Amino acid sequence: MLKKIAVGTLEFVGRYTIDMVKAIGLMGEFVGDTMKWLSRKPLRMGAAVDQMVEVGANSFPVVFFTAMFTGMVLALQSHTGFKRFGAESMVGTVVGLSMTRELGPVLTALVVTGRAGSAMTAQLGTMRVTEQIDALYTLAANPIKYLVVPRVIAGTLMLPVLTVMADFVGILGGFVVAVMLLGANPVLYMEKTFEFMEYNDMFSGLLKSMVFGFIISVVGCYQGFYTEGGAEGVGTATTKSVVMGFMLIFLANYILTALLFSNGGGGAKF
Amino acid sequence: MIFCENLYKAFGDNHVLQGVDLHIKRGESMVIIGGSGTGKSVLIKHIIGLLSPDAGRVTVDGQVVGDLHEDELNEMRKKFGMLFQGAALFDSLTVGGNVGFALKEHTDLAQSKIDERVKECLEMVGMKDVERLMPAELSGGMKKRVGLARAIAMNPQIILFDEPTTGLDPVMADVINDLIIKTTRALKVTSVTITHDMVSANRIADRIAMLYQGKIVAIGTPDEVMFNQTNPAVREFVEIGRIIRQTEAVQGRHIGAQ
Structure with a gap:
């Protein structure tokens, strides 16, 4: 009996490992092919522009909504906390830094994964x-x-554009709440927002978002490209695409944050 | 022209092709018959290089398909036209865009010339003024016709038909069979058709090959396959075809003369 369980477990682990290695190999091959064709001219820029509209312009409303309310809630939350030790004037700084360094790129990436990455999988899967x-x-x-x-191309180029928009809208949302609901001085608030902001905060956020855009589009296309099993397979692939996209975004976010902010930016060394 | 030599292909534990040997001669209409899941589609996909065999090889005009580099494979594929089971028209392109796709991608023809050729191909399959329609606006039979127009647009030497009549009503199936006969004869091409529809096989085949349990178990002219087989699986499968041919013989007309 014990021997049977042990053999069964080993079989399961073996099969899982083989499948995993195969999947990684296939994904590596897919990324390699994509890079090869990215470097070969002519690129189909007309199709890329169509996709930019799909990924960028069509994602604008949902990114706008997400960033606006994130900025607003961030102002509310930080104000509540900072009030306890009389640091309400730092609300703008917190909103500004949080949006540009972290929330802008990550939230935009998550929203675009759910909206455009899944659509890529569904289209290619079909x-x-x-x-x-x-x-x-x-x-x-x-x-x-x-x-x-x-x-x-569309994913990699449009994510930074959407991220800039999300940063701006988030800061605006925080400003509206701080000034109109919490009685902050508008000039002082804006001053504090940008007082501690560095070029690197914005730059690193945009660099992250480019990487996220690449991840979203490659994962979305990969899952669609290797879809099997009819309509049900398309549904499964779409779910996998979103889950895998989220996981890789969080993983890449940590690695990039550690790399980009480790030198003088206060980030951790990993 | 096309040689499949000792082809083996398995998907996991499912051994689909188990030593297929098949020679398709230039200019003939070869129909490969067999039940669902016997590997007909797998075989045809090996011929055009969409799948690679686990063992064995496919040779087209002396070139071993599996040995070709990507660019060479693409050049070889330009000799082919393929009509897919569901037509496989590109959803995002109009009918005109679908039919003219290869011309636009692989030739230097001006758009006006491409439009002319698209119109000509569509007329060959009995369709007019549909260039601007989207595939979603077409019926199943119309999609197949557009798929056929796309397959012949580049003047191929070989056309592959994947279950051309599946999913169509008998009248439309007849129309598609007629179109296959008409276009392949007009263009003097080699055609390879896979089907389980014996009516269709009867109409369009110069020779029939039957795929069963991963191997070609019968090959010959329609009469040879319908009447001279001892294999019970073959006899059972071609029974309807045999009845049709006997009925036609009684009626005094031969299907091949049409």
Whole structure:
């Protein structure tokens, strides 16, 4: 009996490890192919612009809403805490730094993963199960070049744009709450917002967001590209895409934060 | 023209192809029959290089498909046209965009010339003034016709038909069979059709090959496959075809003369 359980466990671990290694290999190959086609001209910039509209412009309302309310709630929360030791004037600083360094890039990335990354998976997954991707191959057209590269370009370029917008809207949301509800002085609030902000805060946030954009689009396309099993498979792939995207964003966020802020920025060394 | 030699392919524990040998001659209409899940689609995908065999090889015009680099494979694929089971039209492109896709990507033709060729191909499959429609606006039969127009747009030497009549009503299936016969004869191409529809096989085949348990178990002219087989699996599968041919013989007309 014990032997049976031990063998079963070993089999499970073995199979899981093999599947995992296979998946990592496939993903590595996919990223390699994508980078290869990214470096080959001509790039399909028309398709990339269409995808920029999809990833960028169409995500604008939901990013705006998320950033606005995050900035507002951040002002409310920090004001409540800071009031206890008379540091209400630092609310603007906290909102500004939190939005540019962390919340702007991360929240934008999460929102875009749910909205655009999942859409990429669903689109490519549907194309896979309806043999449209095979049809591209038979027409001597490489699907990575035609479908993946424009999406990766769009994701990588549009995330920083959305992040700048989210930073701005978040700071604005905090300003509105602080000035209109909490009675802060508008000039002093804005002064404090930018007093401690450094070029690196904004730059590192944008760099992070570019990496997040790349992750979202590659994961979204990868999951769609290898979809199996009809409509149900498309649903499963879409869920996997969002979960995997979230996990990789949090992982990359920690690594990038540790790298970018470790020299004089107060970040941890890992 | 096309040689499949000792092809093996497995997906996990499912051994789909187990030593397939098949020779398709230039200019002939080869129909590969077999039940669902016997590996017909897998076989046809090996021919055009969408799948790689675990063992064995496919040769097209002397080139071993598995040995070709990406660019060479793409050049080889330009010899092919393929009609997919569900037509596989690109949802995001119009009918005109679908039919003219390869012309736009692989030729230097001006847009006006591409439009002319698209119109010509659509007319060959009996469709007019549909260039601006989206695939979602088409019926199943119309999609197949547009898929056929896309397959012939680059003047291919070989056309692959993946279950061309599946999912169509008998009248539309007949229309598609007629179109296959008409276009392949007009363009003088080699055609490879996979189907489990014996009516269709009867209509379009110069030769029929039956795939069963991962191997080709019968091959020959329709009459040879329908009447001269001792294998019970083959006899059972082609029974409807045999009845059709006998009925036609009684009626005094031969399907091949049409």
